[in-house]
Amino acid sequence: MKVQARDFPPGNRPVTKKTMWCFAFGQMGWQICAGIIASWLVYFFAPAQETIAEGQAIYIPQGYVFWVFTVIGLITFVGRIFDAITDPLIASFSDNLRSKYGRRIPFMALSVLPLALITCFMFILPSNTVSAGNIVYLAVMLFLFYLALTCYCTPYNALITELGKTQENRLYISTAISLTYIVGTVFAYAAPFLWGFLIKAGMARMDAIHLVFGILAFIALVCMLVPVVGIREKDYVDIPKEKQKANVFKSLNSTYRNKDFIHFVLSDVAYWVGLTIFQTGLSFFVVSLLKLGENWTTYLTIIMTAISVCCYPFVGRLAQKYGKKNMVIAGFVMFAFAFAFSALSGILPIPPIAHGILIAVFAAVPMAILGILPQSMVADIAEEDTNKTGEKREGMFYAARTFAFKIGQSVALLIFSSIALVGQTTNDKGETVSDGSGYRIALIIAVAFVILGAVILAFYNEKRVMKTISDYQKLKASPEKKKE
Secondary structure (H helix, E strand, O other), X not given: OOOOHHHOOOOOOOOOHHHHHXXXXXXXXXXXXXXXXXXXXXXXXXXXXXXXXXXOOOOOOOOEEOOOEEHHHHHHHHHHHHHHHHHHHHHHHXXXXXXXXXXXHHHHHHHHHHHHHHHHHOOOXXXXXXXXXXXXXXXXHHHHHHHHHHHHHHHHHHHHHXXXXXXXXXXXXXXXXXXXXXXXXXXXXXXXXHHHXXXXXOOOHHHHHHHHHHHHHHHHHHHHHHHHHHOOHHHHOOOXXXXXXXXXXXXXXXXXXXXXXXXXXXXXXXXXXXXXHHHHHHHHHHHHHOOOOOHHHHHHHHHHHHHHHHHHHHHHHXXXXXXXXXXXXXXXXXXXXXXXXXXXXXXXXXXXXHHHHHHHHHXXXXXHHHHHHHHHHHHHHHHHHHHHHOOOOHHHHHHHHHHHHHHHHHHHHHHHHXXXXXXXXXXXXXXXXXXXXHHHHHHHHHHHHHHHHHHHHXXXXXXXXXXXXXXXXXXXXXXXXXXX
């Protein structure tokens, strides 16, 4: 007699591949929104001279304020700090929620529409000229965006551990959400290709950009709704009846006292500083260093994605053979090489298109590795901690990770927006021109950070973590063996 999923009690039903892919669609949705902000916010509000000549409007003051910072740099920095602070708060609320719909899905459901709408309105300013009102509006919208994103992502990430109850399922989920993450990133990076098409059709540049962001936000909304509607959380997750006794700060403190987690998360911070500098600057590198059109940002992203996806089947197998830690360290080193090669854009005797394609090729493999394995490593650490302490704090572990790497992202945005102005001068016509040296310096800084991440991760004791998990699973299975 074939056993059906409904034959299992609620909370212990096996997670099917269909359910895991249903879950993965949520990742694609929120990544489209996050990708738009990460890739185009600085590009939109601190435009390169090449795009200003094509009709890009200026809404906020350009250049330095407070000697070394920019307006957009300060806004994104403070916004990310706010974003990081809300992560453990939302995680604690989610861990302690007792609803008939579960602990995670209700938060995700409430944040879908606000997240999509705010993504659109972020780029529709109250004034078409530089004004203080635009600065205030942008800051408020960015804060609301990050709050909505946290309300979706933090509970969503906690479900990775809860749905992935076995190492096989955990790697499958990590691979699936990595694929949808990268597809969401492609959608976000496709924006200039789409608005370029509309501009050629006769639409004004700013109208075309607004329309494209609206379409992408709608696609994101639909994707984010898929796990909300399609997954009954209580069928798969055995939710503790008692709430966590520790408050949010004690829970966060307990999480950061895990030594293996500390080594992992510090390396993660360094990695995200480097990666964010690269991702934020990619469109600038393409336009200003390689002297290619905006649409080449989309082309290079598609190339990176295609090659990266081809690597996916091998990442899990190699991780099982060599360990997740060693694979991630290798990914850091490969990214360092890709960033250094990018810094030489326009200098090496290589045609610009060929140079751009090589950058995409070099970044593709580490993109696959770092897209899959870190999420699975957090799940491992969270499971090991639960086995040792008896406290289920999956949400807090993912929140603690995002809290840390968002601090790294905020630092990266501040670094890039400030360093990017190095080498800029004003010509006889009063136009701002750049020799690109600021972008190259930013990439060298990115190289230093990912190498630092590799060094720190070397201290993570993966063997101990996996042994604790294995020993606990054997202990749980032993009473059943005795009955047999």
